[in-house]
Amino acid sequence: MTVKSFVFAGLALPLLIPATAFAQNAPPACLAGREAVWLGGAEVAELSGAALQSEVSTGSGGSLLAAFRVTGDERPLRIELGNHSQGDPHLTLYTASGTMITEMDDYEGTLASRIEHNLAPGDYCALARDVSNGPLTATLRVSEMSDTPIVTAQGRASMAACTAATEAVTLDDAALAKALGDYTFLSETFSADQGPKYLRFNLPGNAGLRLTATSSQADPVITLYNAAGEQVAENDDADGTNARLDLLGNLAAGTYCLGATSIGGGSGEIRVSVGGVDPAEVLRDAYRQGQIPPPSSANYPVEALDLTSAEPQVKLLGGSALWFSFDIEERQVVILNAYAAATGMDTRMALFDVSGRQITENDDANGSTDPQIGPVLLEPGSYRLALVQLGADSTTGQMRAASLSAQRYLRAK
Template sequence: MTKRISTALTAGLFALAALPAAAQDAGLCGGTAANAQWLGGDEASSDISTTSSYVEQMALVLLRNEYVGLFTVSEAGEYRIEAEGRGGGDTVIDIRDAAGTIVASDDDSGGAGASRAETVLQPGTYCVAMRSFDGTPLTGFVRAGRIDLEPLTDGFGALPPASDGGECDLSSATPLTLGQPVTNAWNQQNTYSLQLDAPTSVTLTAENEDADPILTIFDPAGDWIAENDDFDGLNSRVDLADPLAAGTYCVSLGLYGDESAPITVTAKEYDAAEVQRNLYNRGDASPPLDGSHPVFSLGELETRLREDVNVSGDAVWYSFDIYEGGLVLVEAIAQGQGDPVLVMYDDLGRQVGYNDDSQGSLDSLLTVRVQPGTYLVAVRQLDDSTTGFIRMVFERYVPARP
């Protein structure tokens, strides 16, 4: 298959990003599709339900940006989405539906730093975002196709059976009750059951970054439903927005970390508003400016503004208005402990900038060419367990006039 090359570059100081052609609907996938590329070359060739082979692109990602590929599904079924870096690159992938909800994500299930997600998808349009785990430059392949087609990656053979599509044994499972967390070390308990008495939309989480858990769910017939690794840091989460039928479901844990570390497993009813808030808190989507989510308005950005803010792993949002095209520089400077991350969106929800660790430091710097409009900037700590003061600087530059 011919490999198509796409490039995503983050702008340096007074340098502009070289971006691929935008997708036709920039609002797809919660705005992450603004610069996406069809994996099959065009929309008609990117339906992985009907293509005779997988669809694939080769992408170059620099300076903590990400490559986003688009594909469609016309028939519900099980599909495989993968990414593999060249030269040992460590990839991370997120798969989002058209509304922007993450339906699967993975770090290392492809083996040797490659990413691999096998999941059931309903008809619709999807985005797969590939980035480097540590933010270093990355060249890699992104592939999507039916589960019966040739895989890109070898898979991670050392995972427990549930994490590579094996069976889930309910005979030794610990029951889960909706809304009641259960905590056990993986080497003491790694299989759980969930009894649903009526059709229910469900969210499941597995939390302890020292354990780095992998969460897998099987239906009452023993068929694989969904899997997740590294949704929030090294913690795992699966959101099942479509109601599951009544019955007993099996929840299995794998892990990459400490087998003796306690892992908290929680099953609860799916909350669409919470899912959206999580996107805002991680900076993965921009909130509306209707007051439903906190956004600090800076008004018109005329020259230079400075703000100090105490930031944790949840993003703090700012908005500002631009009435004349030019250049905006945003800095996040840790005042003591901290490793800030910056993300910037336009008023249509399109990501226009992302940065972490600028100029050899843990501080962040964005330089974005802007047109008249309203822009939103999120700042958060890279480490969810860190809270510290960040000094924010917003500067506006106008083009020189002859």
């Protein structure tokens, strides 16, 4: 509760209604540091018949935490975030005490979210946001299972295999050969609501190839076919919600066709690119996405993390992972926490030993989108920690603040 609402409640409301009535009608404090609003704007959003519904409209990094009350018997209910005209909806369901019940991103081939769950009488909260923490315009709805849903299964927009008879944009051989050698790209842009797009090209042997489909609104997927129309490779979300395939000289020379479409037939422009890729760039992408710790020879920024400091480290986190290093001199239990939900980020942490082996990782802990590593018992040695913003493009993610802190537990001497 903010200072403003505390003063209002303490000075004005007791003159109008009993304090017990105000407490009963206040939305539950589902998430620490967040104020919920009753779904639909009612004094109390009580699901006892008609569906409850609110329109969600947020800017980048924004979200809506909407509360509702279930009365009567325990029963299955439907919580939906759909009818979106902007963004990729992500929905999380919490108890009144802040325990996460479940979450949903893409429901059965759509970009919308739909949760169906047995709920006992009590108060609950639904957190509505864009999966990449961008702007979101959508409808949040809670209803009985007998009501008509607003989110229905669609499946992927149909993308037939690309054969010699398939209509496609044919890339120029000389221009592609130059792009492969220069590590540049040939691109085509199309609207997702037009259906699949195909690019046909002739590939010389032993060429490093990068294939991408990027979009600020749609969720693209790409499939590579050989001359016989057989699928060679496919990717959906390699980099946030963008698709990417890196093929390092392992394709035979010949004719290939790249197909691209949008999951759930979403709207927005999709940019499809074919070009060369530097193997060193593939490694840098792995570092940027927190997949593998960079060696010292990579000259990738790695900051020292002081586990003994009582002060948290506050950093700016964008689409690229932040890497930290620390040394353990004696056997001890360590807990690492990152806090960024309040700034609109969903983050993940991964811990590696000196050999590059991932020891453990975590996405969501303690009923929030903030991660926690541990308690984990660490032996003496050197360690690397990655902090990553989920759902963000590794090169263009919006920058926001994140706080990192540590706790240690040593054997008493």
